Amino acid sequence: MIALKALSKNPFKSTLIFSSITIAVMAIFLISSVSQGVIGMYSKMIKTDGDIIITQKGISDTFFSNVDISIMEKINSLKNVSSSYAMIVGASPVGHIPIAGIYGTTKNHLSHYKLSNGEYPKKGQVLLGKTIAKQIKSRTVKIGNKRFKISGTYSSDVGFEEGGVVMNIEDAGKLFSRSASFILVSVSSPNMTDEIVKEIALLNDDVEVKTTKSFIEEYNQFKIIENSSLVISALAFAMGLMGIASVMSMIVNSRKEEFGIMRALGKSRLFIIKNLFFETLIMSLSAYIFALILSLSVLASLPHIEMLQGYVNGSLSLTTALYVLASTIFMALLGSLIPAWIASKTDPILLINQGCS
């Protein structure tokens, strides 16, 4: 097959095209995956532990929300409510680390953080995430203006939580001067969720009650992250694809002499296009597979990079992978076949002369 011959006998050129396509596809994958990953982690954190979320009315950001924790007693007494817990989320310098996530939570939610060693924190104590623990070697740590004893370390399914610190909600309340950032409620019967939302809303005029599903869809920060990531991904996507198309078109233009010879020997335009089609298909498919493997390896290693403290995480959906596959092949073919088609219409001797010049 001429297509394979052309690729194997020009290893430098083939490696160059292969690398260009691989880098372009990897850029698309990594940028869109990291964006998807950030949203995915926040969603997972909220979705997994509750059906209803209660925040301060009119405050769209959980970091600034303040909900009176005493409402929990009334909530727990409602029919079809199975459990509830409160959380304070904030960020503060932790020891020598300039900023880290602080998670203050009620005792019934501490088990969400899987204990790696030590014990769950009592008053005046903190539990360090696995990632941040690697950077803090002392037995106590200063958070804000208070020193806490380290009670142990934890791991979490939500990557960036491992870069943070867990403490009981009372200590966090003093640190951030609030009662709770939000309260999450689990219901025993999912079809009663909307009914319970209404009942909770009647308990206190200062709170906003939503299902976690609608909260995630409407949460302002998610929208900002989602829109920003969409713009960045679209730019990476466009740049990557334009890169692939321009590399392919440069390669085709550098082979005009060869096409001219083939036409002079009586080979049809279809013959040239067909061979170039297979060449491009082989090249873009193999570069795509290589880029996919490399991207998955990078994404898998991200949570283990200490410097990132677990905040940067990525998830690659099948839809994205398929979409990038189709676009890569389409752009590679577009970039190679259009100039090849134009070239094949030119008089053979002009192609040969252009190739020589």
Added chain:
Amino acid sequence: MIKVSNVSHFYGDEKVLHDISVEIKEGEFVFLSGDSGSGKSTLLSILSTLLKPSSGELLVNSSSLNEIENLDKFRQENIGFVFQFHYLINYLSVYENIALACGNENKKDIKSLLEDLGILELSSRYPNEISGGQRQRVALARALINKPKIIFADEPTGSLDSKNSKIVYELLERAMKNGTTVVVASHDMQVKEHATQTLRMVDGKIQ
């Protein structure tokens, strides 16, 4: 066999051929002579259907070029080319370069043709693994494989020494004796010894 009437050609604003009319008859060995830039390569390209003239008419066996239904097939079946710089495809072996030019029915003749030209042992080598003279013989084999009715050669010995040049001209003469029409554009006057007709070009005109 091939006839051009009032053919002119421009490269941009520059007129390189001026109203040329020529007829090449079957079985001839035509020598197109002239200095560099005289227009002989352009005329050869037009005669061989590799270039459309800016004006004038090209008739092949009394048919206009536009009347030929499949020009690619016509070239493959009727015309052979030898260029100055051989123009072999570097990622194909000697055998594959020749096979690329021919239809399936002629593939069986490749080895005997290579043997005939004394380059059978080169069949699995690549163009960058053989000498200039050997490359030109491969190019000649590629031009001869389909037993074309006419061979066009543009400065076929331009990059060869006198020994290899002699071999190439002898092979072209042998092709002519086997019934192939040969048209050679060259400034090498050695060709004249083999030619049955000489056309001298000066400044885009035939003298």
